[in-house]
Amino acid sequence: HSPGESVDLFLTADDLAKSLRRDVAEGLAASPRTLPPKWFYDERGSALFEDITRLDEYYPTRREREILAARAPAIAEETGATMLLELGAGSGEKTRLLLAALAGTLRSYVPVDVSGDFLGEAAAAIAADHPGLTVRPVVADYEHHLNQLPTDGRRLIAFLGGTIGNMPPAARIAFLGGLRATMGPEDALLLGCDLVKDEERLVRAYDDAAGVTAEFDKNVLRVINRELDADFDPDAFEHRAVWNAADEWIEMRLRSLRDQTVRIGALDLTCAFAKDEEMRTEISAKFRRERLESELGAAGLRLAEFWTDEAGDFSLSLARP
Numbered sequence: 273h274s275p276g277e278s279v280d281l282f283l284t285a286d287d288l289a290k291s292l293r294r295d296v297a298e299g300l301a302a303s304p305r306t307l308p309p310k311w312f313y314d315e316r317g318s319a320l321f322e323d324i325t326r327l328d329e330y331y332p333t334r335r336e337r338e339i340l341a342a343r344a345p346a347i348a349e350e351t352g353a354t355m356l357l358e359l360g361a362g363s364g365e366k367t368r369l370l371l372a373a374l375a376g377t378l379r380s381y382v383p384v385d386v387s388g389d390f391l392g393e394a395a396a397a398i399a400a401d402h403p404g405l406t407v408r409p410v411v412a413d414y415e416h417h418l419n420q421l422p423t424d425g426r427r428l429i430a431f432l433g434g435t436i437g438n439m440p441p442a443a444r445i446a447f448l449g450g451l452r453a454t455m456g457p458e459d460a461l462l463l464g465c466d467l468v469k470d471e472e473r474l475v476r477a478y479d480d481a482a483g484v485t486a487e488f489d490k491n492v493l494r495v496i497n498r499e500l501d502a503d504f505d506p507d508a509f510e511h512r513a514v515w516n517a518a519d520e521w522i523e524m525r526l527r528s529l530r531d532q533t534v535r536i537g538a539l540d541l542t543c544a545f546a547k548d549e550e551m552r553t554e555i556s557a558k559f560r561r562e563r564l565e566s567e568l569g570a571a572g573l574r575l576a577e578f579w580t581d582e583a584g585d586f587s588l589s590l591a592r593p
């Protein structure tokens with residue numbers, strides 16, 4: 273893939289390689305072992321996630337789209353945004369709903385993603401459909417480069433899909449505070465958050481009958497094999513989704529099916545996994561309005577709107593300084 277000449281780079285392939293090495297070294301040394309979810313999304317992982325969004329069991333994408341379709345005009349009216357800054361690409365259809373609603377005021381669209389692979393192409397497609405709109409894709413890690421993102425105009429910062437749930441509470445609060453610090457008085461944050469609901473539905477959403485999520489989970493092992501010269505056998509691990517009621521988040525785990533040893537060449541590391549040992553590969557926090565409002569408040573953001581879909585499964589919040 274060619275990222276195209278118009279992509280702003282705050283993160284090079286070398287930076288990414290270094291942070292993968294650091295994350296894997298730290299995560300495999302921890303007890304229990306963890307791997308951060310940001311490494312799922314190579315080309316295959318991104319395609320698997322797209323498949324997940326179309327599964328019957330995986331409701332968040334569908335529900336968020338329903339809310340956006342209903343509320344995009346209100347979002348446009350309340351924000352009068354001149355710039356749409358989208359953290360995390362790959363929500364093309366939802367972006368289009370927002371772009372259409374904001375057409376009256378919007379001058380620029382800034383998609384931000386850690387991977388430039390598809391960013392340039394997706395941005396070119398959007399630019400072609402919206403003549404007059406300046407499209408400025410940025411390759412950056414939104415947990416670390418918030419203050420390098422453009423700040424001109426009235427910004428609507430969209431962080432959709434429930435991805436904020438991948439951050440543990442402390443990181444989430446630091447992220448929201450960091451974001452707030454970059455916001456002017458006219459800026460607004462549009463935040464998608466999945467909601468707490470019955471355990472059975474949550475677990476099925478993260479452990480579907482067709483096994484797509486299992487493949488997605490194991491994909492992180494393939495990424496590590498390729499990027500760090502490792503020899504994980506994905507078939508020697510089993511995918512699990514567990515509801516952590518105390519923390520109100522779903523955990524995805526990979527459980528070792530036997531005693532085994534894995535070699536990670538690039539780290540000069542050999543790891544022993546015991547049979548049944550579980551490695552945590554993702555948390556996906558689920559929210560209640562009160563907790564969300566208080567976390568936003570702690571970051572200096574006021575909850576201006578809180579919308580859900582008809583079934584009350586998912587939420588979209590509009591927050592302001």
Ligand code: AVJ
Pocket residue numbers: 324332433434435437438477478485488554555556
């Ligand atoms: C893209 C982070 C929102 O947490 O629901 C889907 C990723 N993991 N199935 C989520 C995911 C397993 C997803 N996010």
